Amino acid sequence: MLFIKYIHNILCGDSVRCPYCLSNQSKVVDKRAVANGEMNRRRRECLSCGKRYTTYERVEGVNITVIKKDGRRQPFMKEKLKLGIMKACKKRPISEEQIDKIVEHIEKRVRRYKSNEIKSATIGEMVIKKLKSLDKVAYLRFASVYKSFDDTKDFEKELKTLKR
Numbered sequence: 420m421l422f423i424k425y426i427h428n429i430l431c432g433d434s435v436r437c438p439y440c441l442s443n444q445s446k447v448v449d450k451r452a453v454a455n456g457e458m459n460r461r462r463r464e465c466l467s468c469g470k471r472y473t474t475y476e477r478v479e480g481v482n483i484t485v486i487k488k489d490g491r492r493q494p495f496m497k498e499k500l501k502l503g504i505m506k507a508c509k510k511r512p513i514s515e516e517q518i519d520k521i522v523e524h525i526e527k528r529v530r531r532y533k534s535n536e537i538k539s540a541t542i543g544e545m546v547i548k549k550l551k552s553l554d555k556v557a558y559l560r561f562a563s564v565y566k567s568f569d570d571t572k573d574f575e576k577e578l579k580t581l582k583r
Contacts, residue, residue: 435463435474442467455523483529484536495537497526504546507561511554521549555581 436443442465449462458477465472483495501522508518525545529537543565550558562568562577 437463437465437468437470438472439470440465440468481530481535483532485542486536486538488539492536495526495529497522500525500542500546503564504550504557504561507550507564508554508557511557513554513557517553521546521553524549551581 435445437445444466445463446466447461448464448471451460452458453460453475454477458475461474461476463472463474464470484492485495486492501518504518504521505515525542528545529542532541546561547558547565550561558581559574559577563574566573566577568574568577
């Protein structure tokens, strides 16, 4: 019977210890999705001392590897993606909230990708599409780094395709 109770606790996530009395016996009295459904907030009541406390639960993300142009591999870093977009959007009428939305959108697409490895070029294309519809100057700034512009002719060529 104890074994069945242990398995029940593991499956139901009830192995969380009460921060007051350290008992692992609790019941969930309220559950809500938070952070755009990425996390669950659970209000628990300890069955030993009767006090209530809150826990947060989220699914552990899969590690994504980014394959760089030169073949190096590095972990996908949301912060690095945001920094690159912020540089392109510097001194433009684009809020941090808009940038965060772009980053969230791209991160979701990367995490849903068919493999746990993705080329940096694929991520770059996702950013380019988002910036192109948001701000043409930010788009050109990002494109100049992403596409390795060498001189003004590269900018002129990109501007012509933008005007079409």
